[in-house]
Amino acid sequence: MSRIGVFVCHCGLNIAKTVRVSELAEFARTLPDVVVAEDYKFMCSTPGQELIQNDIRKHNLDRVIVAACSPLMHERTFRKVIENAGLNQYLLSIVNVREQDSWVTEDEDVATTKAKALINGAVFRARLLQPLVSRFIDVNPDVMVVGGGIAGIQAALELADTGKKVYLVERSPTIGGHMAQFDKTFPTLDCSACILTPKMDAVLQSSNIELLTYCEVEEVKGFVGNFDIKIRQKARYVDHDKCNACLACTEKCPGRGVSEWDEGLVKRKAIYIPFPQAVPQKPVIDRENCTFFKKGKCRLCEKVCEQEAIDFEQKDTFREVKVGAVILATGYDLMDTKPLIQYGYGKLPGVHHALELERLFNSAGPTSGKVVMRDGKTEPQSIAILHCIGSRDKNNHEYCSRVCCMYSLKFAHLLKEKTHGDVYQLYIDMRAPGKGYEEFYNRLVEEDVKFIRGKAARVTDKTDNPDHAGKLIVEVEDTLTSQFVTIPVDMVVLSPAMKPRQDAKDMARLFNLSTDKYGFFMERHPKLAPLSTMTDGVFIAGACQSPKDIPDSVSQGTGAAAEALTIVVKDKMELEAATAIVNSAACCGCQNCVRVCPYGAPMFNYEKNVSEINExxxxxxxxxxxxxxxxxxxxxxxxxxxxxxxxxxxxxx
Amino acid sequence: MDFEPKILGIACNWCTYTGADLAGTTRLKYPQNVRTVRVMCSSRINPSFIIRAFQLGADGVLVGGCHPGDCHYGTGNLYARRKLAVTKKILEFAGMEPKRFRVEWISASEGKKYAEVVEEFTNDVKALGPQTKFKIRKD
Known part of the structure; x- marks a missing residue:
């Protein structure tokens, strides 16, 4: 005979609006073995928790059922509640009457009947629940951060500051990420490099951070507290231990590749550092474009290298790293706008995308900070900035990319400063919901920027109007005046959607994460656990979760570092006690379990001829x-x- | 009154159960005929659970797991997929209408798919009427 207590939560009106909660408690009282059933407005609040604990003591309960939200939400909370009242935490059953009942129907009768069935099921199950003893395992104190953009750098620095060892894995030859490409940041217009490069240097200087650039995560084994991660160090063909960063090799190299950092606007050498402030300041050889790898001779870099650091024989190497927690900060890709042929990107030379313009602004960019057309000399006299290219667009990405309005305003300001030309903003809605953002918008309105409310329909170079010959014609409906407008301009800038990394799905698979319908990593809970994932010990920060600006990415980097710390500060951690055991009397010795288990937990004991499970x-x-x-x-x-x-x-x- | 089928759902914790929660968080509306048992992995499902559910009077059984290749435990749902395919064959062999048993791969982000599958399956089972073939009468 069990003594079961049933506690029905109203969740304000979330449950009580569709489920008749008092009727539910009344019903529960009629079930066999239920000695007490109560309903309360917020079971998870302090008075709610006390109500449960008092009833446990008063009625000597040995099983507790809480009918409330999903167990994924508050099972842990209520386990603690009953444990603090002296009950084993596994003697709890959660009945999900919110996410899978009251929220998914409007019919009171239907919702209440379903809730009754669910409670009845829980009572049947609760009678058979057994107390279980938690297990504890040692925790590896180190952390891995994957992705060396601003979010990852921030997380790594915060963790290193607490004295924890951090492995910072970055797949490109340098850290810095997209932020390194920017010239100014909104809304304060401080120089991106001035706030980023000191952080990059701090990473290099930190004795607690092991920087693994040009590396990729290859395989992930283990679980929270004890991850075993295999890292592929891609061949650089330069021995970084020997290299003294004199960069004589990059001067002599005849090979040319596309500069990723300059968004393909210029070429770089085949042996290169991505940009002058790169960290580390040591080159890699881009095998695809290296004359020696292509034609079998050259080796000029080898000849000029006094350190004998060039090694054409270098191969990819692998290493295993053990860590207790992982932070993923793998960032975003900019949408390729070529398929949106109506905007002419890739066909009309005057059409640029946002990151290309960032490079034109940047004093370390291909034009040393001059805004010019693709011919390298003509200054545009009129520029149209087109918002929401591929964002807020059901044919492409339904979501808002969040940063485009603000950086487009920043562009407008910088264009006014650098070109004195006419600047047009073509927007659907102006979204400026951040600290100082609305003020920045107001400032731009004063700066003689022409705002047109409407999404650009087409960019073309065809026109019947002789005055517009040689111009790009932007066609748009001004939705404030309901008029069709054509704007002749020299340059068009597209603000494309931020989208998940091309290989985000592979990364999600490696770390066992879920992705949302677009491919961004899914957080454990959108409000209460935005940095955690469904895989314990794996956290996410920055734009890999959804489009984010720099302040948000930095906050998340710090937040994720704190989340990771909650795991790695402990010497030992509690594991779920719900494991499998073998009833050796019944075991037939077939070893099916040994074959199927992905963790190698069942072992066959050849002396006793039975399987045993390593808990x-x-x-x-x-x-x-x-x-x-x-x-x-x-x-x-x-x-x-x-x-x-x-x-x-x-x-x- | 219309026949309202009783459907037993068995959902894995990481994908389908979470997907069902997401359907709730996004306030999708769908028929409430499915009562779900949560298990950690679809590989936990013993074929006897399915048969037992029909014996207990379930008019339909809906199993949900992670997409093959996305299992939280790596390979669990691949075993589940084979085991449940055989279960379906056995049920058919024993004379059960195949439409009373359905296995779906629904990820944590597919709340909409969960609601759609439940609606479709409920309608399918409703059309078949009460299941009496396996049901054990309590006397």
Missing amino acids: ALCKGCGLCAASCPASAIITRHFTNDQVMAEMEGLMEF
């Missing part, structure tokens, strides 16, 4: 139990009896 390795998925022909394996907390009892309870209603 430290078991993750509690239950695959072995369902694969055991003798039903000798018991997945604790999800035993056959418990699952079937719950089913029976559910089907009674």
Whole structure:
């Protein structure tokens, strides 16, 4: 005989609006073994928790059922509640009457009936619940940060500052990310390099950060507290231990590749550092464009290198890194606007995308900070900036990319400063919801920038008007005057959507993350756990989760560092006790479990001719139990009896 | 009154159960005939659970797991996929209408898909009427 308490939460009106909560409590009281059932406005609040704890003591309860939100939301909360009242935390059952009941129907009768069935199922299951003892494992104190953009740099620096060892993995030859490409940042217009490069240098100087540039994550094993991560060090063909960064090699190199950092506006050498302030200041050889790799002779770099650091024989190498927690800050890709043929990018030379313009502004860019057309000398006399290219567009990306309005305003300001030309902003809505952002917009309105409310429909170089010959014609409906407008300009700048990295799905697979429908990494909870993921010990920061500006990315970097710390500051951590065990009397020795387990937890004991499960390795998925022909394996907390009892309870209603 | 089928759902914790939660958070509306048991992984599902559900009077059984290749435990749902395919064959062999048993791969981000699958499956089962073939009568 169990003594069960049932606690029904109203969740304000979230549940109580569609589920008749008092009727539910009344119903629960009629169920066998239920000694007390109550309903309360907010069960997760302090008075709610006290109500449960008082009832446990008063009625000597040995099982607790909470009908509230999803167990993914508050199972941990209520486990703590009953544990603090002296009950084993596994003697709890959560009934999901919010996410999977009150929120998904408007019909009170339907919602209440379903809730009754769910509670009945939980009562059936609760009777069979067993107390379980938590396991503790050692925690590796180190952290890995993947991605060396501003979010990743921030996270790495914060962690290093607390004395933790950090591996910062970056796949390109330098850290810095997209922020390194920018000239100024909105809304304060401070120089991007001036605020970023000191941080990049701090990474290099920090004795706690091991910088792994030109590296990629190859394989992830293990779990929270003890990840085993295999890193591929891509061949640089330059021995960085020997290289003294004199860069004589880059001067002599005859090979040419496209400069990624300058968005393809210019060429760089085949042996190169991405940009003058790159960290580390040591070159790599781009094999695709290297004359020696292409034609079999050259080796000029080798000849000029006094350190004998060039090594054409270098191969990719692999290393295993052990860490307790991981932060992913892998950033975003800019949408390729070529497929949007109506805007002419790639066909009409006067059409640029936003990052190209950033490079034109930048004093370290291809034009030393002069805004000129692609011919390299003509200054544009009129420029149109087209917002929402591929964003807020159901044919492409439905979401708002969040930063484009603000950087487009920044562009307008800088264009006014550098060209004295006419600047047009073609926007759908002006979105400026940040500190100082609205003020920045107001300032731009004063700066004689022409705002046209409407999304550009087309950019063309065809016109019947002789005055417009040689110009780009932007066609747009001004939605404030309901008029069709054509604007002749010299230069068009597209503000394309920020989208997930091309290989975000592969990364998600490696770390076992979910992605949202666009491919951005999914957070554990959109409000309460925005930096955590469904994989314990793996955190996300920056634009890999959704489009973000620099302040948000930096905040998230710091936040993710704090989240990772909550794991790696502990020597030991608690693991789920719901693991599998073998009933050796029933084991037939077929070794199915040994074959199917992805963690190698079941081992066969040849002396006793039975399988045994190593609890430290078991993750509690239950695959072995369902694969055991003798039903000798018991997945604790999800035993056959418990699952079937719950089913029976559910089907009674 | 219309026949309202009773459907047993079995959903894995990481994908389909989370996807069902997402359907709730986004306030999608769908029929409430499915009562779900949460398991950690679809590989936990023993074929006997399915048969037992029909014995208990379920008019349909809906199993949800992560997309093949996306299993939280790596390979669990690949085993589940094979096991449940065989289960379906056995059920058909025993005379059960195939449309009463459905396996779907629904990720944590596919709240909309969850709602659509439930709606479609509920309609399918409704059209078949009450399941009596396997049901054990309590006397």
